[in-house]
Amino acid sequence: MDLLVGVDLGTTACKVTVVASDLTASSISSSPYPIAAPHREWAEQDPRAWGEAVDTTVQRALDTVGASSRDHVTLSITGQMHSLVLLDADGNPVRPAILWADRRATAECAMIENQVPDVVAITGNPPLPAFTLPQLLWVRRHEPDVLSRSSHVLLPKDYLRWRYTGRVVTDWTDASGTGMLDSATREWSTTILSALEIDPELLPPVADPISEGGVVDGGASPALQKARTAVGVGDQFAEALSAGLTHAGDMAIILGTSAVVLGVSNHPVPGSFCHAQSDLWLRLDSLHAGGKSLQWLRDLLAPGESLASFTSVAMSAPPGARDLLFLPFLMGERGARGGGAPGAFVGLSTEHGRDDLVRAVLEGVAFELRRLQQKRGTPLPTDVLTLKGGGARSELWCRIVSGVFGLPYRTTRRDAAYGAAMTAGVSVGWWPSWQSVPPLNDPIDESGLADVAILSDRYARYCAVVDALTPDS
Amino acid sequence: MSTIGVDLGTSGVRAVAYDEQGEQIAAAAEKTTLKRPREGWVVVDAEAVLQSAESLLAAVAAEAASRGDQVRAIALSSQGEAVVPVDRQGRALSLAPVSRDARGELAVQAMSKRFGAERVQQITGQPLNRMFSVYKLAAGDDAWRPPAASAYRALSDFITTRWGAAPAIDWTLAARTGLFDVDATDWSAEMMAAAAVDAPWLAEVPFSECVPSGTPIGTISDEAAERLGVPYGTALVAGAHDQAASFIGAGGKAGSVSTFALGSSDCLTVETSQRPAGIGGTGFATYPWRPERWLTLAGTAAGGWTLDWYVALTGVADADALLSESSPEPSPIIVLPYLAGSGTLDNDPTGRGAVIGLTLDHSRAQLTRAFLEAAGYELGSIVAAFTATGVPVGHIRAVGAGANNPTTLGIRASAGGVPLTPASGNASARGAALLAGVGIGLFDIDDLPSITLGTTADPDPNTVDWYTQQRQTYRDLYRVLKPFNQRFEVGHPTKGQSSYASPDARHDARRS
Numbered sequence: 001m002d003l004l005v006g007v008d009l010g011t012t013a014c015k016v017t018v019v020a021s022d023l024t025a026s027s028i029s030s031s032p033y034p035i036a037a038p039h040r041e042w043a044e045q046d047p048r049a050w051g052e053a054v055d056t057t058v059q060r061a062l063d064t065v066g067a068s069s070r071d072h073v074t075l076s077i078t079g080q081m082h083s084l085v086l087l088d089a090d091g092n093p094v095r096p097a098i099l100w101a102d103r104r105a106t107a108e109c110a111m112i113e114n115q116v117p118d119v120v121a122i123t124g125n126p127p128l129p130a131f132t133l134p135q136l137l138w139v140r141r142h143e144p145d146v147l148s149r150s151s152h153v154l155l156p157k158d159y160l161r162w163r164y165t166g167r168v169v170t171d172w173t174d175a176s177g178t179g180m181l182d183s184a185t186r187e188w189s190t191t192i193l194s195a196l197e198i199d200p201e202l203l204p205p206v207a208d209p210i211s212e213g214g215v216v217d218g219g220a221s222p223a224l225q226k227a228r229t230a231v232g233v234g235d236q237f238a239e240a241l242s243a244g245l246t247h248a249g250d251m252a253i254i255l256g257t258s259a260v261v262l263g264v265s266n267h268p269v270p271g272s273f274c275h276a277q278s279d280l281w282l283r284l285d286s287l288h289a290g291g292k293s294l295q296w297l298r299d300l301l302a303p304g305e306s307l308a309s310f311t312s313v314a315m316s317a318p319p320g321a322r323d324l325l326f327l328p329f330l331m332g333e334r335g336a337r338g339g340g341a342p343g344a345f346v347g348l349s350t351e352h353g354r355d356d357l358v359r360a361v362l363e364g365v366a367f368e369l370r371r372l373q374q375k376r377g378t379p380l381p382t383d384v385l386t387l388k389g390g391g392a393r394s395e396l397w398c399r400i401v402s403g404v405f406g407l408p409y410r411t412t413r414r415d416a417a418y419g420a421a422m423t424a425g426v427s428v429g430w431w432p433s434w435q436s437v438p439p440l441n442d443p444i445d446e447s448g449l450a451d452v453a454i455l456s457d458r459y460a461r462y463c464a465v466v467d468a469l470t471p472d473s
Numbered sequence: 474m475s476t477i478g479v480d481l482g483t484s485g486v487r488a489v490a491y492d493e494q495g496e497q498i499a500a501a502a503e504k505t506t507l508k509r510p511r512e513g514w515v516v517v518d519a520e521a522v523l524q525s526a527e528s529l530l531a532a533v534a535a536e537a538a539s540r541g542d543q544v545r546a547i548a549l550s551s552q553g554e555a556v557v558p559v560d561r562q563g564r565a566l567s568l569a570p571v572s573r574d575a576r577g578e579l580a581v582q583a584m585s586k587r588f589g590a591e592r593v594q595q596i597t598g599q600p601l602n603r604m605f606s607v608y609k610l611a612a613g614d615d616a617w618r619p620p621a622a623s624a625y626r627a628l629s630d631f632i633t634t635r636w637g638a639a640p641a642i643d644w645t646l647a648a649r650t651g652l653f654d655v656d657a658t659d660w661s662a663e664m665m666a667a668a669a670v671d672a673p674w675l676a677e678v679p680f681s682e683c684v685p686s687g688t689p690i691g692t693i694s695d696e697a698a699e700r701l702g703v704p705y706g707t708a709l710v711a712g713a714h715d716q717a718a719s720f721i722g723a724g725g726k727a728g729s730v731s732t733f734a735l736g737s738s739d740c741l742t743v744e745t746s747q748r749p750a751g752i753g754g755t756g757f758a759t760y761p762w763r764p765e766r767w768l769t770l771a772g773t774a775a776g777g778w779t780l781d782w783y784v785a786l787t788g789v790a791d792a793d794a795l796l797s798e799s800s801p802e803p804s805p806i807i808v809l810p811y812l813a814g815s816g817t818l819d820n821d822p823t824g825r826g827a828v829i830g831l832t833l834d835h836s837r838a839q840l841t842r843a844f845l846e847a848a849g850y851e852l853g854s855i856v857a858a859f860t861a862t863g864v865p866v867g868h869i870r871a872v873g874a875g876a877n878n879p880t881t882l883g884i885r886a887s888a889g890g891v892p893l894t895p896a897s898g899n900a901s902a903r904g905a906a907l908l909a910g911v912g913i914g915l916f917d918i919d920d921l922p923s924i925t926l927g928t929t930a931d932p933d934p935n936t937v938d939w940y941t942q943q944r945q946t947y948r949d950l951y952r953v954l955k956p957f958n959q960r961f962e963v964g965h966p967t968k969g970q971s972s973y974a975s976p977d978a979r980h981d982a983r984r985s
Contacts, residue, residue: 289833300837301787323825330833346954348826350782350812351512357786461957468953469829 002072003065004430005227006421007054008235009079009156011035011045011099014053016061017417019425023438025418026064030057036096041103044096047085047159054160059221067223075164075216076230076424078238078416079157081177084135086150087159094149097156098135105134112137112179116195123192124176124183124272124281133179137196153202157232165214165229170204173282174234176274181206183268183281209233209276210427230427233276236260236284238419241276243386243412246434248280251381253369253401255391259290261369263378271376276423277434285372288331289343291391293361296330301354311394314359319403319451320458321356323347325465326364333470341469362397363455366404367462373405384444385409402448403455410442475542476915477533477703478722478905479526481551481628482715483507483571483737484777486522488529489902490537490544493915495922497898499536501529508568513575516568519557523632527701534702546708547636547693548909550718550901551629553649556606558613558622558678563634567616570609572738573813575822577608580671584608588667591753596664598648598655598748598759600820605651607664611672618674625650629712630681636701637694638709640681645714645768647683648760655760656748659683686713686721686762687911687918710912712905716742716770717762719872722904723896724924727766729867732900733893735875735885739776739848741855743769743866751862756820763918769864771855773816776848777875779826782812783844787837796881799842803887803936806830806843807850807947809954816851818858819951825958829950845881849888849940850947856891869893870926872900879930886930888940895927 004019012035017027030053036044054077067073082100087093098104109127112119112134120126127134132155140147154162155178158170172186180198182189186206193200207213213229233241240262243252248266253259263283265272272281289296291307298310325346333340345360373380385407391397392411402409422437431437475498480487487502503525508516526549534544555569570576581603584593590601599605610617610625626634627650630642647653647660652668654661660680669676684690693707712718720732720742727744734740745767749759752769759769773779784792807829810816815824828843852869859866869891876882876895886893903924910916932940 292833296833300840330831332832342829343831344827344829345831346825346827346829346957348812348828350778352782354786354788465954465957468957469950 003067003074004421004424005058005061005073005075006417006419006424007058007075007077007160008238008415008417008420009050009054009077009160010235011080011101014050014057015415015417016057017421018061018065018067019418019421020065025421026061027417028057028061028064030054035099035101039104043099043101045099047093047097047156050156050160051163058224062221062223069222069225071223073223073227074230074424074428075224075227076232076420076427077157077160078232078235078420078423079160081155081174081234081236082130082132083156084132084139085154085156085159086139086146087152087154088149089151091162095139095143095146100130102135103129105129105138108134108137108141112196116192119179119192120270122182122189123179124268124270125179127179131177131179133192136198150202152204154204155234157234158204161213161229161232164216166217167214168204169207169213169231171209171231171233172206172274173209173237173276175206177234181274183272183274186274186278207231208278209423212427228428230424232420232423235416236262237276237282238416238423239388240264240282240419241422241434242414242416242419243388244440245282246277246437249379249381251378252386252388254389255290255387255397255401256389257291258286258288259365259369259391260284260286261373261378263373283376283378285376285378287328287365287368287372289328290365291389293326293328293330293365294358297357297361301357308394311358311362311396313355314362315355315396317355317359320454321360321363322352324352324356324360325458325462326360327466327469328361328364328368341466344469346465362400363404363458364462366401367459369401370404370459371463371466380405380407386440387411388415398445399448399451400455402445403451404459406449406452406456408444408446409448410440410444412440412442414440474545474915475537476546476548476906476909477530477544478712478718478902478909479530479547479549480715480718480899480902480905481522481526481549482901483552486525486529487899487902488526488533489899489906490533490542491903491906492542495903495907495924497903498540498542499533500899501532503529507571510568515571515574517555517571519565519569519628519631522628523635526632530703531701538702544703544707545915546710546909546913547703548710548712548905548912549629549632550712550715550905551627551646553646553714554604554606555628556610556625556650557631558617559624559626559631560621561623563626563631565631566621569628572604574609575603576612577603577605578822580608580611583671584667587670593664594753596654596661597651599651600756600758600817602756602820603822605649607651607668607675610675611668613672613674619677622674622678625678625680633690633709636697636709638691641684641688641690641711642681643686643688643711643713643762644683645686645717645760645762647680648758649714650680652680653683653760658761684711685764686711686717687908689912708909708913710909712908713762715901716740717768718904718908719900720744720768720904721907721921722900722902722924723870723872724921725870726867728865731866731869732896733852733869733871734900735777735848735871735873737776737778738772739851740770740772741852741866741869743859743864745769745864749862749864755858756817758817771817771858773810773848773851776810777873779810779812779847780844783841793878795841796845797878798838799845799880799884800836800838803939803943804839804843804846806835806840807943807950808843808847809947809951810844810847810851815951816855818854821955821958823958824955827950827954842884845884846888846943849885850944852885853889853891853944854948856889870896872896879928883930883933887932887936888943890932890937890940890944892929892931894929897925897927900924
C-alpha cells in the first residue's frame with residue numbers, strides 16, 4: 001500500500017500522522033522531551049533527543065497501521081521554525097539547539113538593524129531574538145570555538161531529514177523564518193550575509209518544499225527503508241496547508257498556546273513569510289499569550305483543574321462578560337514599540353464571578369486577534385473562518401471568535417502533522433498541485449453570529465481601552 | 474456598671490459591653506445576610522437585624538450580669554443610608570436598601586438637573602450620590618408611600634423606637650439620608666421640597682427628630698427590658714453612624730488623631746472644629762456629631778468588600794491565610810479597587826475596578842499584594858487631598874477587622890506612605906458604648922477613656938520612592954480609564970432602572 005507519513009517536531013513533543021490512500025489518518029504522539037533553561041530567558045534542546053523521539057514514534061505509527069517493507073512510504077517532516085541547529089563536519093550537533101522561544105539574542109537584533117537597514121524590506125520581518133540569524137550571531141560572539149567547529153547551520157526539521165537521508169537542504173518556508181532569506185527571490189540574501197560576514201557555505205541550499213529530500217538510508221523501521229522524502233515545510237506552514245490555505249485571501253486562526261492569524265497574500269507584504277507555493281506569501285500575526293492566557297488564569301484561580309473544565313465555567317457568563325474586558329498582553333504586545341498596552345482586566349465590579357473572568361479572557365484573545373488582523377490589513381475570507389489548535393476544541397471559544405469576526409466557522413482535526421503528510425503527497429504526485437488536495441469538509445457552524453452585535457460593540461470598546469492604556473498614544 | 478454598644482454593620486451585627494474604664498467585658502457577634510433581589514439592588518431585612526441585635530444584646534447582658542454587672546445604657550452605631558418605611562407599630566414594611574443599592578441612580582440624575590450637585594452638597598454635606606437614602610426613597614413603591622408608610626426610620630431609630638425610645642435619630646445618621654441640613658442641624662425643607670417634586674410622598678411621611686450623638690432618647694420599655702434581660706429603666710442614648718462611632722471609639726481628635734476603618738468599605742475619618750471648606754466637588758462627606766465637632770469621611774465603597782471578592786474568586790477558604798501570603802516585595806501590578814464605584818475622592822458611582830500590568834510571570838502572591846496595596850494607594854491619595862485643603866489628618870489609627878493583621882497593615886502603610894497604628898477591639902461598638910455613657914453622665918465627652926493601641930506599621934523606607942511613583946501611576950490610570958467606566962454604565966440596559974423613574978429621567982434615558 002501507499003502511505004504518507006507526516007512528522008511534526010513540536011517544541012514539547014513530536015506527532016506522527018500516517019495517511020493511507022483512502023485518506024484515513026492515524027496519529028501517535030511521543031512522550032515530551034525537555035526544554036533546558038540554563039540561564040534566564042534561554043531555551044535549548046538536545047537535537048539527539050528529537051531524533052530518538054521521532055524514530056520511536058514513526059516506528060510505532062507505522063506498526064499501528066501494519067506497514068511493512070513492501071509498502072511505498074513517503075515521509076515529510078515539519079517542525080518548530082527558527083531554532084538553530086549547528087552540526088560539525090561529521091554531522092554531530094556541536095551544541096544544544098537554541099530554540100525560537102529563547103530571548104538571549106536581543107543585542108544581535110539591534111546589530112542587524114544597524115548594519116542592514118533594509119532588513120525588513122529584504123526579509124519581510126524585523127529581526128527578532130526568536131530568529132536563526134540573531135542566534136547564530138550570538139554564538140559567533142559568545143562561543144567562537146563552537147562556531148569554528150560548525151560546518152552546517154540547519155533548522156530542526158532539516159536536521160531530522162538529514163539524519164534519514166544524509167542530504168543537507170532546507171525549504172523556502174523555513175528559510176524565510178531565519179532572517180536571512182530574500183523574501184522576493186527566495187534565495188539567501190547576499191546583502192545580509194555579506195554585511196554581517198556570514199559564510200554562505202554554512203547555509204543549506206534552499207529548495208521548493210515539495211522537491212525530493214532524498215531516500216531514507218537506514219533508520220529504525222523496516223517500512224521506512226528506502227522511503228522517499230519531501231524537503232517539507234516549517235510547522236506554521238504545515239498548519240496553514242492543513243487548514244486549506246492555498247489561495248490568496250484564505251485565512252485561518254490557530255487557537256494554540258500562542259494564538260495566530262494566518263493569512264495568504266499573492267505578493268510579499270510586511271510581516272509575511274514565503275508560502276509553500278512559489279507565488280504566495282503567508283502572514284503570521286501572533287498573540288503570544290493566547291491559550292496561555294487561559295492557562296495563566298487557571299493557574300491563578302484553580303490550579304490543578306483541567307483547562308477544559310475551567311473554560312466551561314464561562315458558559316454561564318453572558319456575551320460581553322458583563323462589560324468586563326481582558327487585555328491579553330501577558331507576554332507584551334508583539335511588535336509594539338515602547339512596551340505597548342499592559343495585560344489587564346478592566347471594568348471589574350463585585351458582580352463579576354469567575355465565569356465572567358474566564359469569558360473575558362476568551363473574548364479578549366478574540367478581540368486582539370481581530371485587532372491584529374485589522375491593523376495588519378489581512379483580508380477576511382468571504383465565507384468561513386477556519387479555527388484550529390487546542391483552543392478550537394472549545395465550542396464556546398470558537399463561537400466567540402466567530403462572533404467577533406462576524407463569520408461562520410469550522411474546525412478541523414487536520415493539524416501540522418497532517419499538513420506534513422500532504423506535503424509528502426504533493427511531492428510524490430498523489431495530487432498534482434496544492435489546490436487539488438481534498439478540501440476541508442467539516443461542518444460550518446453559524447451559531448456564533450447571534451452575538452455579533454454585542455461583541456462588535458465590546459470590540460470597539462476594547463480597541464479604545466487598548467489605545468488609552470498604550471503609553472504615548 | 475456597664476454600657477453596651479450595638480454595632481449594625483454591613484456584614485454583621487455586634488453587641489459589646491464596656492466597663493467604666495472603657496474596657497470590654499463581654500461581646501457577641503453574628504453575620505448579616507445581604508440580599509440581591511434584582512440586578513443593582515442590595516437590601517437587608519431590618520426585622521432580621523432587630524432580632525439579631527436583640528439576641529446578641531441579651532447574650533452580652535446575661536454575661537455581664539453573670540459577673541455581677543449592671544447595664545446602665547445602650548446606644549447603637551449603624552451603617553448609614555439604610556432606611557425603611559414603617560407602619561404605626563414601627564414594623565418594617567419593606568426590605569432596607571443598603572449603601573451600595575443602585576436603585577437611586579435616576580433620582581440622582583433628576584436631582585442633579587433640577588437642583589445641582591453643588592447645592593445638594595452645600596446643604597447636606599454629602600455629595601450627590603445614589604448611595605444616600607433619599608434617592609432610594611424616591612424610587613419607592615407603595616410600601617414606601619402613604620397610607621401604608623407612616624414614618625421612615627434608619628436602622629438605628631427603627632430599633633431604638635422598638636425598644637421604647639422616642640423617634641430620634643442622631644445628626645450623623647440623619648446626614649446619611651441625604652436630607653439633613655448639616656449647618657442648621659435639622660431636616661432640610663429645601664431638599665425635601667426638591668425631592669418631593671418627583672416623589673411627593675417624601676413630604677408626607679415623617680422622619681425622626683434629629684439630636685446630637687450622646688443625647689438621651691428615652692428609657693427601655695419594661696417589655697423590651699424583660700425580653701433583653703437588662704434592668705428596667707436602662708437608658709437609650711443616640712449613637713452614631715458607624716464611621717463616626719469608630720472615630721469616637723478609637724480616640725480620634727481634631728488635628729491630631731484620625732481613624733482609618735478597614736471594613737466592607739475603607740474610610741478615613743478626620744475631625745475639625747468647623748465645617749471644612751474646600752471639599753465641595755469631591756465625594757468627601759462631612760457632618761457634625763456634636764456642636765463644633767465635624768467629621769469628614771473619605772474612602773472607597775468597596776475596600777474589604779473588594780478583598781472579599783478577590784478571596785472568593787480564588788476559592789481559598791481561609792481569607793487571612795491568602796492575604797498573609799502576599800508577596801514580601803512590592804507588586805508591579807496595579808489594582809484600581811473600585812469594584813463598587815470609585816473612591817469618594819472622585820465620587821463616581823459608575824466607577825469600575827481594574828487589574829493592570831499582568832504578565833505570565835506574576836504569582837498569586839503578587840496579585841494578592843496588589844489588592845492590598847490598592848487600599849494604601851487610595852488612602853495616600855485621600856491624605857494628600859485633605860492636606861491640600863488645609864485639614865490636618867494627624868496620626869492615623871486603623872480600626873476594623875482588617876487592622877488586626879500586621880502583614881497586611883504594613884503593606885497598606887507602605888503603599889499609602891502613611892504610618893498606621895492599629896486600635897484593638899471593635900471601635901464602632903466601643904464608640905457607641907462611650908456615647909451611651911456620655912448620655913447618662915458616666916463619661917465626659919472631652920475626656921473619654923483611651924483605647925489600647927497595637928504596634929505602629931511604618932512605611933518601609935526601602936520602598937518609599939517606588940510607592941510614591943506607583944501612587945501617581947494609580948491616579949493616572951484612574952483618569953485614563955474613567956471615560957470607559959461611564960460608557961460601560963450606559964451600555965448596560967438593567968443598570969439604574971427601578972420601578973421609579975422621574976419624567977425627566979425617563980426622557981433623558983430615551984434620548985441617550
